Amino acid sequence: MSIDPLILAGARARGKRPAFLELPESDRLLSMLMALASDVAVMRERLDTVERLLDTKGVVTRADIEGFKPDRNAAYERGLLHRELVARLMRGVQQDMEALVEAEQSLEDISLELRDS
Amino acid sequence: MKKRDDIPPDYREVKRHGVFPEVAHDEAARFNFLANLNRHVAGVLGAGNKAAYETRVLPAFVKAEGRAPKDRFEIRHAMNRDPYHRFWSAMKRNSMEMRQQAGRAMVLRQLDDLGVKAAALNMGQDTLELHPEVAVPRYQAAVDIHCMPGSYYTEAAPGDVLAGANYDCGIFATTGGALGGLTDGGGQALVKWISEARPGWVPGRVLDIGCTIGHNVVPLALAFPETEFWAIDTAAPSLRYAHARARSLGATNIRFVQMNAEDLSRFPDGHFDWVQTTMFLHELSGKALPRIIAEGARVLAPGGLMLHLEQPAYTEKMPLFEQFMRDWDAFNNNEPFWSAMHSLDIPAIMDAAGLPKDHQFSIRVAAEVDPDIFPAAASGSEEDYGRAAAWDAYGVWKPQGDALKALREAAE
Secondary structure, three states: OOOOHHHHHOOOOOOOOOOOOOOHHHHHHHHHHHHHHHHHHHHHHHHHHHHHHHHHOOOOOHHHHHOOOOOHHHHHHHHHHHHHHHHHHOHHHHHHHHHHOOOOOOHHHHHHHHHHO | OOOOOOOOOOHHHOOOOOOOOOOOHHHHHHHHHHHHHHHHHHHHOOHHHHHHHHHHHHHHHHHHHOOOOOOHHHHHHHHOOOHHHHHHHHHHHHHHHHHHHHHHHHHHOOHHHHHHHHHHHHOOOOOEEOOOOOOOOHHHHOOOHHHOOOOOOOOOOOOOOHHHHHHHHHHHHHHOOOOOOOOOHHHHHHHHHHHHHOOOOOOOEEEEEOOOOOOOOHHHHHHOOOOEEEEEEOOHHHHHHHHHHHHHOOOOOEEEEEOOOOOOOOOOOOOEEEEEEEOOHHHOOOOHHHHHHHHHHHOEEEEEEEEEEEOOOOOOOOOHHHHHHHOHHHHHOOOOOHHHHHOOOHHHHHHHOOOOHHHEEEEEEEOOOOOOOOOOOOOHHHOOOOOOOEEEEEEEEOOOHHHHHHHHHHHO
Protein backbone atom coordinates (compact mmCIF):
# COMPACT_ATOMS: atom_id res chain seq x y z
CA MET A 1 0.00 0.00 0.00
CA SER A 2 1.37 3.40 -0.88
CA ILE A 3 1.15 6.11 1.74
CA ASP A 4 0.46 9.69 0.80
CA PRO A 5 1.23 11.41 4.10
CA LEU A 6 -0.42 14.62 2.95
CA ILE A 7 -3.76 12.96 2.42
CA LEU A 8 -3.46 10.47 5.29
CA ALA A 9 -2.68 13.19 7.82
CA GLY A 10 -5.92 14.94 7.03
CA ALA A 11 -8.00 11.81 6.69
CA ARG A 12 -11.56 11.80 7.94
CA ALA A 13 -12.42 10.06 11.19
CA ARG A 14 -15.21 7.50 10.90
CA GLY A 15 -18.41 8.85 12.42
CA LYS A 16 -20.82 11.33 10.89
CA ARG A 17 -19.67 14.91 11.41
CA PRO A 18 -22.36 17.11 12.99
CA ALA A 19 -23.59 20.08 10.97
CA PHE A 20 -22.68 22.97 13.22
CA LEU A 21 -23.51 26.00 11.15
CA GLU A 22 -26.54 26.90 9.07
CA LEU A 23 -24.79 26.21 5.79
CA PRO A 24 -22.32 23.40 5.07
CA GLU A 25 -20.21 25.98 3.24
CA SER A 26 -19.88 27.98 6.44
CA ASP A 27 -18.55 24.94 8.27
CA ARG A 28 -15.96 24.43 5.55
CA LEU A 29 -15.00 28.09 5.47
CA LEU A 30 -14.49 28.05 9.21
CA SER A 31 -12.19 25.02 8.86
CA MET A 32 -10.14 26.90 6.31
CA LEU A 33 -10.04 30.06 8.39
CA MET A 34 -8.84 28.17 11.45
CA ALA A 35 -6.17 26.34 9.47
CA LEU A 36 -5.03 29.69 8.12
CA ALA A 37 -4.97 31.20 11.61
CA SER A 38 -2.88 28.25 12.75
CA ASP A 39 -0.33 28.77 10.03
CA VAL A 40 -0.14 32.51 10.62
CA ALA A 41 0.57 31.71 14.28
CA VAL A 42 3.21 29.17 13.27
CA MET A 43 4.86 31.72 11.00
CA ARG A 44 4.80 34.34 13.75
CA GLU A 45 6.48 31.88 16.14
CA ARG A 46 9.10 31.06 13.54
CA LEU A 47 9.79 34.74 13.01
CA ASP A 48 10.13 35.16 16.75
CA THR A 49 12.67 32.33 16.80
CA VAL A 50 14.66 34.03 14.04
CA GLU A 51 14.56 37.37 15.85
CA ARG A 52 15.71 35.85 19.11
CA LEU A 53 18.54 33.93 17.46
CA LEU A 54 19.73 36.98 15.56
CA ASP A 55 19.57 38.85 18.84
CA THR A 56 21.52 36.29 20.93
CA LYS A 57 24.11 35.84 18.24
CA GLY A 58 24.52 39.59 18.04
CA VAL A 59 23.68 39.74 14.37
CA VAL A 60 20.61 41.90 14.72
CA THR A 61 19.16 42.95 18.06
CA ARG A 62 15.46 43.05 18.81
CA ALA A 63 16.00 46.70 19.59
CA ASP A 64 17.29 47.09 16.01
CA ILE A 65 14.08 45.50 14.80
CA GLU A 66 11.84 47.60 17.03
CA GLY A 67 13.68 50.76 16.04
CA PHE A 68 13.83 49.97 12.35
CA LYS A 69 12.57 52.75 10.12
CA PRO A 70 12.30 51.93 6.44
CA ASP A 71 13.49 54.50 3.95
CA ARG A 72 10.87 55.89 1.58
CA ASN A 73 11.41 53.33 -1.10
CA ALA A 74 11.29 50.43 1.36
CA ALA A 75 8.23 51.97 2.98
CA TYR A 76 6.48 52.02 -0.37
CA GLU A 77 7.38 48.42 -1.12
CA ARG A 78 6.10 47.31 2.25
CA GLY A 79 2.95 49.36 1.84
CA LEU A 80 2.41 47.64 -1.45
CA LEU A 81 2.77 44.23 0.19
CA HIS A 82 -0.04 45.11 2.58
CA ARG A 83 -2.18 46.53 -0.19
CA GLU A 84 -1.73 43.42 -2.32
CA LEU A 85 -2.67 41.17 0.55
CA VAL A 86 -5.78 43.24 1.22
CA ALA A 87 -6.71 43.11 -2.45
CA ARG A 88 -6.36 39.32 -2.48
CA LEU A 89 -8.50 39.01 0.62
CA MET A 90 -11.14 41.36 -0.77
CA ARG A 91 -11.40 39.82 -4.22
CA GLY A 92 -14.86 38.43 -3.54
CA VAL A 93 -16.21 41.70 -2.18
CA GLN A 94 -14.70 43.61 -5.08
CA GLN A 95 -16.29 41.28 -7.59
CA ASP A 96 -19.67 41.56 -5.86
CA MET A 97 -19.34 45.32 -6.15
CA GLU A 98 -18.49 45.13 -9.83
CA ALA A 99 -21.43 42.85 -10.45
CA LEU A 100 -23.77 45.37 -8.87
CA VAL A 101 -23.29 47.84 -11.69
CA GLU A 102 -23.32 45.40 -14.55
CA ALA A 103 -26.60 43.71 -15.46
CA GLU A 104 -25.77 40.22 -16.63
CA GLN A 105 -27.59 37.27 -18.05
CA SER A 106 -27.11 33.95 -16.34
CA LEU A 107 -24.73 31.48 -17.90
CA GLU A 108 -27.69 29.21 -18.39
CA ASP A 109 -29.48 31.81 -20.47
CA ILE A 110 -26.37 32.50 -22.53
CA SER A 111 -25.88 28.82 -23.08
CA LEU A 112 -29.45 28.45 -24.37
CA GLU A 113 -28.98 31.55 -26.52
CA LEU A 114 -25.80 30.22 -28.10
CA ARG A 115 -27.36 26.83 -28.69
CA ASP A 116 -30.23 28.41 -30.58
CA SER A 117 -28.42 31.16 -32.44
CA MET B 1 2.44 43.22 34.13
CA LYS B 2 1.50 40.01 35.87
CA LYS B 3 1.83 36.95 33.69
CA ARG B 4 -1.38 35.25 32.64
CA ASP B 5 -1.79 31.81 34.19
CA ASP B 6 -3.66 30.31 31.27
CA ILE B 7 -0.82 30.16 28.78
CA PRO B 8 0.23 26.54 28.22
CA PRO B 9 3.95 25.75 28.32
CA ASP B 10 5.92 25.39 25.11
CA TYR B 11 5.52 22.08 23.32
CA ARG B 12 9.25 21.54 23.64
CA GLU B 13 8.66 20.88 27.36
CA VAL B 14 7.00 17.61 26.39
CA LYS B 15 9.47 14.94 27.45
CA ARG B 16 10.94 12.74 24.76
CA HIS B 17 11.27 9.00 25.15
CA GLY B 18 12.70 6.42 22.79
CA VAL B 19 9.76 6.34 20.38
CA PHE B 20 8.55 9.90 20.65
CA PRO B 21 8.54 11.56 17.21
CA GLU B 22 11.19 14.12 16.33
CA VAL B 23 9.58 17.54 16.50
CA ALA B 24 10.37 20.20 13.91
CA HIS B 25 10.15 23.88 14.76
CA ASP B 26 6.86 24.51 13.02
CA GLU B 27 5.33 21.30 14.34
CA ALA B 28 5.98 22.51 17.89
CA ALA B 29 4.59 25.91 16.95
CA ARG B 30 1.48 24.30 15.52
CA PHE B 31 0.85 22.43 18.78
CA ASN B 32 1.53 25.63 20.71
CA PHE B 33 -1.13 27.37 18.69
CA LEU B 34 -3.59 24.51 19.23
CA ALA B 35 -2.93 24.36 22.99
CA ASN B 36 -3.60 28.09 23.25
CA LEU B 37 -6.60 27.83 20.98
CA ASN B 38 -8.07 25.13 23.20
CA ARG B 39 -7.43 27.08 26.39
CA HIS B 40 -9.07 30.12 24.84
CA VAL B 41 -12.05 28.31 23.36
CA ALA B 42 -12.69 26.34 26.56
CA GLY B 43 -11.56 28.78 29.22
CA VAL B 44 -12.62 32.12 27.81
CA LEU B 45 -15.25 31.52 25.15
CA GLY B 46 -16.75 28.46 26.86
CA ALA B 47 -18.50 30.78 29.31
CA GLY B 48 -20.55 32.17 26.42
CA ASN B 49 -22.47 28.91 26.27
CA LYS B 50 -23.91 29.46 29.72
CA ALA B 51 -24.65 33.08 28.89
CA ALA B 52 -26.49 32.04 25.73
CA TYR B 53 -28.38 29.41 27.71
CA GLU B 54 -29.44 31.72 30.49
CA THR B 55 -30.24 34.79 28.44
CA ARG B 56 -32.09 33.28 25.50
CA VAL B 57 -32.14 29.51 25.15
CA LEU B 58 -33.71 28.74 28.52
CA PRO B 59 -36.22 31.63 28.39
CA ALA B 60 -37.29 30.55 24.88
CA PHE B 61 -37.62 26.94 26.01
CA VAL B 62 -39.70 27.90 29.04
CA LYS B 63 -41.91 30.10 26.90
CA ALA B 64 -42.52 27.35 24.37
CA GLU B 65 -42.88 24.42 26.77
CA GLY B 66 -44.12 26.05 29.93
CA ARG B 67 -41.36 24.32 31.93
CA ALA B 68 -37.61 24.03 32.24
CA PRO B 69 -35.71 21.32 30.34
CA LYS B 70 -35.99 18.00 32.14
CA ASP B 71 -32.63 16.53 31.15
CA ARG B 72 -29.33 17.25 29.42
CA PHE B 73 -30.68 15.98 26.11
CA GLU B 74 -33.41 18.61 25.99
CA ILE B 75 -30.80 21.26 26.75
CA ARG B 76 -28.60 19.93 23.97
CA HIS B 77 -31.39 20.01 21.39
CA ALA B 78 -32.24 23.56 22.38
CA MET B 79 -28.60 24.70 22.47
CA ASN B 80 -27.93 23.11 19.09
CA ARG B 81 -30.25 25.74 17.62
CA ASP B 82 -28.33 28.59 19.24
CA PRO B 83 -25.87 30.42 16.96
CA TYR B 84 -23.31 31.07 19.69
CA HIS B 85 -23.18 27.45 20.78
CA ARG B 86 -23.10 26.24 17.21
CA PHE B 87 -20.18 28.43 16.34
CA TRP B 88 -18.35 27.54 19.55
CA SER B 89 -18.89 23.84 18.86
CA ALA B 90 -17.73 24.23 15.28
CA MET B 91 -14.49 25.83 16.46
CA LYS B 92 -13.95 23.18 19.09
CA ARG B 93 -14.57 20.37 16.63
CA ASN B 94 -12.14 21.98 14.21
CA SER B 95 -9.48 22.25 16.88
CA MET B 96 -9.82 18.49 17.48
CA GLU B 97 -9.52 17.75 13.78
CA MET B 98 -6.56 20.09 13.43
CA ARG B 99 -4.83 18.38 16.35
CA GLN B 100 -5.27 15.02 14.64
CA GLN B 101 -3.95 16.31 11.35
CA ALA B 102 -0.96 17.96 13.05
CA GLY B 103 -0.05 14.82 15.00
CA ARG B 104 -0.52 12.48 12.08
CA ALA B 105 1.49 14.69 9.73
CA MET B 106 4.36 14.75 12.21
CA VAL B 107 4.28 10.98 12.75
CA LEU B 108 3.68 10.00 9.13
CA ARG B 109 6.72 11.85 7.83
CA GLN B 110 8.92 9.70 10.09
CA LEU B 111 6.79 6.59 10.30
CA ASP B 112 9.54 4.27 9.07
CA ASP B 113 12.10 5.66 11.53
CA LEU B 114 9.67 5.31 14.42
CA GLY B 115 8.93 1.77 13.31
CA VAL B 116 12.63 0.95 13.41
CA LYS B 117 13.03 2.51 16.86
CA ALA B 118 10.02 0.64 18.20
CA ALA B 119 11.18 -2.62 16.68
CA ALA B 120 14.61 -2.24 18.27
CA LEU B 121 13.03 -1.77 21.68
CA ASN B 122 10.46 -4.53 21.18
CA MET B 123 12.60 -7.14 19.48
CA GLY B 124 13.17 -10.35 21.36
CA GLN B 125 11.07 -9.26 24.33
CA ASP B 126 8.42 -11.69 25.52
CA THR B 127 6.70 -8.83 27.32
CA LEU B 128 4.87 -7.78 24.15
CA GLU B 129 2.23 -10.27 23.05
CA LEU B 130 0.20 -9.44 19.98
CA HIS B 131 -2.70 -11.67 19.03
CA PRO B 132 -4.10 -10.66 15.65
CA GLU B 133 -7.12 -12.91 16.22
CA VAL B 134 -8.39 -10.44 18.82
CA ALA B 135 -11.27 -8.70 17.05
CA VAL B 136 -11.84 -4.97 17.20
CA PRO B 137 -14.96 -4.67 19.36
CA ARG B 138 -18.01 -2.91 17.95
CA TYR B 139 -17.64 -0.11 20.52
CA GLN B 140 -14.21 0.64 19.10
CA ALA B 141 -15.12 0.15 15.45
CA ALA B 142 -18.42 2.05 15.30
CA VAL B 143 -16.72 5.44 14.97
CA ASP B 144 -13.16 6.69 15.29
CA ILE B 145 -12.96 7.73 18.93
CA HIS B 146 -11.81 11.35 19.61
CA CYS B 147 -11.99 11.94 15.83
CA MET B 148 -8.68 10.08 15.53
CA PRO B 149 -8.72 8.83 11.95
CA GLY B 150 -8.32 5.06 12.23
CA SER B 151 -8.78 5.21 16.01
CA TYR B 152 -6.33 3.28 18.21
CA TYR B 153 -6.15 0.21 16.03
CA THR B 154 -5.63 1.05 12.34
CA GLU B 155 -2.26 0.70 10.67
CA ALA B 156 -1.14 2.86 7.76
CA ALA B 157 1.60 0.32 7.07
CA PRO B 158 1.94 -3.22 8.43
CA GLY B 159 3.39 -3.26 11.92
CA ASP B 160 3.48 0.51 12.33
CA VAL B 161 3.08 2.67 15.44
CA LEU B 162 1.08 5.49 13.85
CA ALA B 163 -1.94 5.23 16.14
CA GLY B 164 0.09 5.16 19.35
CA ALA B 165 2.54 7.86 18.36
CA ASN B 166 -0.19 10.18 17.12
CA TYR B 167 -2.22 9.70 20.29
CA ASP B 168 0.85 10.37 22.45
CA CYS B 169 2.14 13.46 20.70
CA GLY B 170 -1.11 15.37 20.58
CA ILE B 171 -2.45 15.06 24.12
CA PHE B 172 -0.44 18.16 25.01
CA ALA B 173 -2.49 20.23 22.57
CA THR B 174 -5.82 18.87 23.77
CA THR B 175 -5.10 19.36 27.46
CA GLY B 176 -2.84 22.41 27.24
CA GLY B 177 -0.09 20.43 28.93
CA ALA B 178 -2.22 19.69 32.01
CA LEU B 179 -1.21 16.00 32.02
CA GLY B 180 2.49 16.75 32.32
CA GLY B 181 5.58 16.15 30.27
CA LEU B 182 4.93 12.47 29.69
CA THR B 183 1.13 12.75 29.61
CA ASP B 184 1.20 10.60 32.71
CA GLY B 185 -0.37 12.95 35.27
CA GLY B 186 -3.10 10.37 35.90
CA GLY B 187 -0.66 7.55 36.61
CA GLN B 188 1.49 9.81 38.76
CA ALA B 189 -1.61 10.75 40.74
CA LEU B 190 -2.30 7.06 41.40
CA VAL B 191 1.25 6.55 42.64
CA LYS B 192 0.84 9.43 45.07
CA TRP B 193 -2.60 8.31 46.16
CA ILE B 194 -1.66 4.69 46.92
CA SER B 195 1.46 5.73 48.81
CA GLU B 196 -0.81 7.73 51.12
CA ALA B 197 -3.79 5.37 51.19
CA ARG B 198 -1.76 2.19 51.83
CA PRO B 199 1.77 3.19 52.82
CA GLY B 200 4.18 0.31 52.36
CA TRP B 201 1.77 -1.88 50.38
CA VAL B 202 3.38 -3.62 47.43
CA PRO B 203 0.92 -5.37 45.13
CA GLY B 204 2.20 -8.62 43.68
CA ARG B 205 0.36 -8.40 40.36
CA VAL B 206 -1.48 -5.52 38.71
CA LEU B 207 -3.82 -5.58 35.71
CA ASP B 208 -4.32 -2.37 33.70
CA ILE B 209 -7.26 -2.73 31.32
CA GLY B 210 -7.48 -0.61 28.16
CA CYS B 211 -3.93 0.65 28.60
CA THR B 212 -3.58 2.30 25.14
CA ILE B 213 0.00 3.65 25.13
CA GLY B 214 0.62 2.68 28.75
CA HIS B 215 1.06 6.27 29.90
CA ASN B 216 -0.81 5.70 33.14
CA VAL B 217 0.62 2.30 33.99
CA VAL B 218 4.31 3.19 33.53
CA PRO B 219 4.49 5.47 36.61
CA LEU B 220 3.01 2.65 38.72
CA ALA B 221 5.42 0.11 37.25
CA LEU B 222 8.35 2.38 38.06
CA ALA B 223 7.02 2.96 41.58
CA PHE B 224 6.61 -0.79 42.17
CA PRO B 225 9.62 -2.32 40.37
CA GLU B 226 9.10 -5.74 41.98
CA THR B 227 5.47 -5.95 40.93
CA GLU B 228 4.33 -7.89 37.86
CA PHE B 229 2.21 -5.61 35.65
CA TRP B 230 -0.13 -6.75 32.91
CA ALA B 231 -1.40 -4.06 30.54
CA ILE B 232 -4.01 -5.15 28.03
CA ASP B 233 -5.72 -3.54 25.06
CA THR B 234 -7.37 -4.69 21.84
CA ALA B 235 -5.31 -2.36 19.61
CA ALA B 236 -2.00 -3.71 18.33
CA PRO B 237 -0.52 -0.43 16.98
CA SER B 238 -1.07 1.18 20.39
CA LEU B 239 0.45 -1.79 22.25
CA ARG B 240 3.51 -1.90 20.00
CA TYR B 241 4.14 1.74 20.76
CA ALA B 242 3.27 1.32 24.46
CA HIS B 243 5.76 -1.49 24.97
CA ALA B 244 8.59 0.36 23.25
CA ARG B 245 7.71 3.53 25.15
CA ALA B 246 7.69 1.73 28.51
CA ARG B 247 11.02 0.01 27.76
CA SER B 248 12.68 3.27 26.83
CA LEU B 249 11.45 4.78 30.09
CA GLY B 250 12.95 1.91 32.06
CA ALA B 251 9.74 0.09 32.90
CA THR B 252 10.59 -3.55 32.17
CA ASN B 253 8.05 -5.14 34.51
CA ILE B 254 4.99 -4.63 32.31
CA ARG B 255 3.66 -7.29 29.98
CA PHE B 256 1.63 -5.70 27.17
CA VAL B 257 -0.93 -8.11 25.76
CA GLN B 258 -3.48 -7.77 22.98
CA MET B 259 -6.60 -9.00 24.69
CA ASN B 260 -10.26 -8.10 25.12
CA ALA B 261 -11.03 -7.66 28.82
CA GLU B 262 -14.55 -9.00 28.39
CA ASP B 263 -12.91 -12.42 28.53
CA LEU B 264 -10.09 -12.74 31.04
CA SER B 265 -10.29 -16.54 31.09
CA ARG B 266 -6.55 -16.66 30.59
CA PHE B 267 -6.26 -15.71 34.26
CA PRO B 268 -7.46 -17.78 37.20
CA ASP B 269 -9.71 -16.35 39.92
CA GLY B 270 -7.97 -14.01 42.33
CA HIS B 271 -4.87 -13.67 40.16
CA PHE B 272 -4.31 -9.92 40.61
CA ASP B 273 -3.91 -7.68 43.65
CA TRP B 274 -4.93 -4.57 41.75
CA VAL B 275 -7.21 -4.28 38.70
CA GLN B 276 -7.71 -0.84 37.17
CA THR B 277 -8.84 1.26 34.25
CA THR B 278 -7.95 4.88 33.62
CA MET B 279 -10.22 6.97 31.40
CA PHE B 280 -11.35 3.81 29.68
CA LEU B 281 -14.87 2.87 30.80
CA HIS B 282 -16.43 5.63 28.68
CA GLU B 283 -15.06 4.03 25.52
CA LEU B 284 -17.02 0.78 26.04
CA SER B 285 -20.68 -0.11 25.68
CA GLY B 286 -23.61 -0.78 27.98
CA LYS B 287 -23.05 -4.53 27.93
CA ALA B 288 -19.26 -4.62 27.70
CA LEU B 289 -18.75 -2.40 30.74
CA PRO B 290 -20.41 -4.65 33.34
CA ARG B 291 -18.82 -7.71 31.72
CA ILE B 292 -15.38 -6.17 32.09
CA ILE B 293 -16.04 -5.14 35.67
CA ALA B 294 -17.31 -8.65 36.45
CA GLU B 295 -14.26 -10.26 34.88
CA GLY B 296 -12.02 -7.79 36.69
CA ALA B 297 -13.73 -8.64 39.97
CA ARG B 298 -13.26 -12.35 39.33
CA VAL B 299 -9.53 -12.12 38.69
CA LEU B 300 -9.09 -9.79 41.68
CA ALA B 301 -7.67 -11.43 44.80
CA PRO B 302 -9.51 -11.12 48.11
CA GLY B 303 -8.13 -7.99 49.79
CA GLY B 304 -7.18 -6.61 46.38
CA LEU B 305 -7.96 -3.21 44.92
CA MET B 306 -10.19 -2.34 41.98
CA LEU B 307 -9.95 1.24 40.77
CA HIS B 308 -11.53 3.09 37.84
CA LEU B 309 -10.55 6.66 36.98
CA GLU B 310 -13.19 8.63 35.10
CA GLN B 311 -14.62 12.09 34.72
CA PRO B 312 -17.36 12.88 37.27
CA ALA B 313 -20.64 11.00 36.92
CA TYR B 314 -23.89 12.77 36.13
CA THR B 315 -25.52 12.56 39.50
CA GLU B 316 -28.70 14.31 40.59
CA LYS B 317 -26.49 16.86 42.32
CA MET B 318 -24.85 17.94 39.08
CA PRO B 319 -26.72 20.80 37.38
CA LEU B 320 -28.30 19.77 34.07
CA PHE B 321 -26.43 22.49 32.20
CA GLU B 322 -23.09 21.14 33.42
CA GLN B 323 -24.18 17.64 32.37
CA PHE B 324 -24.97 19.02 28.94
CA MET B 325 -21.53 20.68 28.70
CA ARG B 326 -19.81 17.52 29.85
CA ASP B 327 -21.71 15.64 27.16
CA TRP B 328 -20.20 17.70 24.35
CA ASP B 329 -17.58 15.09 23.46
CA ALA B 330 -20.19 12.37 23.22
CA PHE B 331 -21.90 13.94 20.24
CA ASN B 332 -19.24 16.20 18.79
CA ASN B 333 -15.98 14.38 19.37
CA ASN B 334 -16.94 10.78 18.62
CA GLU B 335 -17.33 9.46 22.15
CA PRO B 336 -20.66 7.71 21.64
CA PHE B 337 -20.76 5.85 24.99
CA TRP B 338 -19.64 8.88 27.01
CA SER B 339 -23.13 10.17 27.78
CA ALA B 340 -24.63 6.85 28.82
CA MET B 341 -21.53 5.82 30.78
CA HIS B 342 -21.53 8.94 32.93
CA SER B 343 -25.08 8.31 34.03
CA LEU B 344 -24.42 4.69 34.97
CA ASP B 345 -24.35 3.66 38.61
CA ILE B 346 -20.83 2.24 38.63
CA PRO B 347 -20.91 1.49 42.37
CA ALA B 348 -24.01 -0.68 41.79
CA ILE B 349 -22.30 -2.46 38.89
CA MET B 350 -19.29 -3.21 41.07
CA ASP B 351 -21.60 -4.35 43.83
CA ALA B 352 -23.34 -6.72 41.46
CA ALA B 353 -19.93 -8.09 40.49
CA GLY B 354 -19.34 -9.14 44.10
CA LEU B 355 -17.51 -6.03 45.26
CA PRO B 356 -19.95 -4.79 47.89
CA LYS B 357 -20.84 -1.16 48.33
CA ASP B 358 -19.71 -1.05 51.94
CA HIS B 359 -16.20 -1.87 50.79
CA GLN B 360 -16.26 0.81 48.10
CA PHE B 361 -14.88 4.32 48.22
CA SER B 362 -14.59 7.26 45.88
CA ILE B 363 -11.78 9.74 45.60
CA ARG B 364 -11.03 12.84 43.60
CA VAL B 365 -7.56 12.85 42.10
CA ALA B 366 -5.86 15.58 40.12
CA ALA B 367 -3.00 15.12 37.69
CA GLU B 368 0.42 15.11 39.35
CA VAL B 369 2.62 17.28 37.19
CA ASP B 370 5.64 19.51 37.59
CA PRO B 371 3.94 22.78 38.59
CA ASP B 372 6.95 24.84 37.53
CA ILE B 373 6.32 23.87 33.95
CA PHE B 374 2.79 22.62 33.59
CA PRO B 375 -0.33 24.53 34.52
CA ALA B 376 -2.66 23.45 37.27
CA ALA B 377 -5.88 21.91 36.02
CA ALA B 378 -8.51 24.54 35.42
CA SER B 379 -11.72 24.05 37.33
CA GLY B 380 -15.06 25.79 37.69
CA SER B 381 -16.25 27.84 34.75
CA GLU B 382 -12.86 27.64 33.03
CA GLU B 383 -12.80 23.86 33.11
CA ASP B 384 -12.57 22.14 29.77
CA TYR B 385 -15.32 19.69 30.61
CA GLY B 386 -14.49 16.12 29.80
CA ARG B 387 -10.82 16.89 29.40
CA ALA B 388 -9.90 18.32 32.79
CA ALA B 389 -6.85 16.71 34.36
CA ALA B 390 -8.78 15.71 37.45
CA TRP B 391 -10.90 12.64 37.91
CA ASP B 392 -13.26 10.81 40.17
CA ALA B 393 -12.10 7.32 41.01
CA TYR B 394 -14.45 4.48 41.81
CA GLY B 395 -12.60 2.14 44.13
CA VAL B 396 -13.22 -0.95 46.16
CA TRP B 397 -11.16 -3.26 48.31
CA LYS B 398 -12.37 -6.77 47.64
CA PRO B 399 -13.55 -8.42 50.84
CA GLN B 400 -11.32 -11.15 52.15
CA GLY B 401 -11.40 -13.97 54.63
CA ASP B 402 -14.26 -13.74 57.05
CA ALA B 403 -15.88 -10.83 55.26
CA LEU B 404 -15.99 -12.77 52.01
CA LYS B 405 -17.31 -15.87 53.74
CA ALA B 406 -20.01 -13.84 55.47
CA LEU B 407 -21.04 -12.34 52.14
CA ARG B 408 -21.28 -15.74 50.50
CA GLU B 409 -23.35 -17.05 53.36
CA ALA B 410 -25.60 -14.01 53.20
CA ALA B 411 -26.03 -14.61 49.48
CA GLU B 412 -27.04 -18.21 50.12
